Amino acid sequence: MNIEPLLDALGLQEDAAHALADELRTRITHLQSRLRDAETHLEHLAITRRTVTALADRIPTQSASPDLPDHPDYPRILNVCNDADGPLRARDVCEALDHQPLPKNIEGTRAKLKRLVKLDLLTEVDTGSFTTKQQPTDPATTSPAPASP
Numbered sequence: 001m002n003i004e005p006l007l008d009a010l011g012l013q014e015d016a017a018h019a020l021a022d023e024l025r026t027r028i029t030h031l032q033s034r035l036r037d038a039e040t041h042l043e044h045l046a047i048t049r050r051t052v053t054a055l056a057d058r059i060p061t062q063s064a065s066p067d068l069p070d071h072p073d074y075p076r077i078l079n080v081c082n083d084a085d086g087p088l089r090a091r092d093v094c095e096a097l098d099h100q101p102l103p104k105n106i107e108g109t110r111a112k113l114k115r116l117v118k119l120d121l122l123t124e125v126d127t128g129s130f131t132t133k134q135q136p137t138d139p140a141t142t143s144p145a146p147a148s149p
Contacts, residue, residue: 077112087129
């Protein structure tokens, strides 16, 4: 009996098994690298979560403000008032919002300003003059006025 063909067949199977094993080792090495990257990313996320949580405890809580009416001008009006150096009239706010200073636009802006006053977000200091609410100051952080001689 000639065993050469049998040995040749075994050799082919051995070569195929070696090739498959080499391919699997390469894939395992690649997957191990990806696993290390994913684990490193998870560690970074955990560190970030701890840092953000620690910092969130230091952020002062803001008083809950009522929801603004569903109109894009309300946040813009608040921004204009917050950026202003003093009280503003409806015409000033209207112009800051790039609305034409037509009576209908000025009256609409005045109505929005009055609504923000009712929501306790603005103050009407004089008739028709609006400004942001003064935030109460913390006496511990403000220095007393110097005494006059």
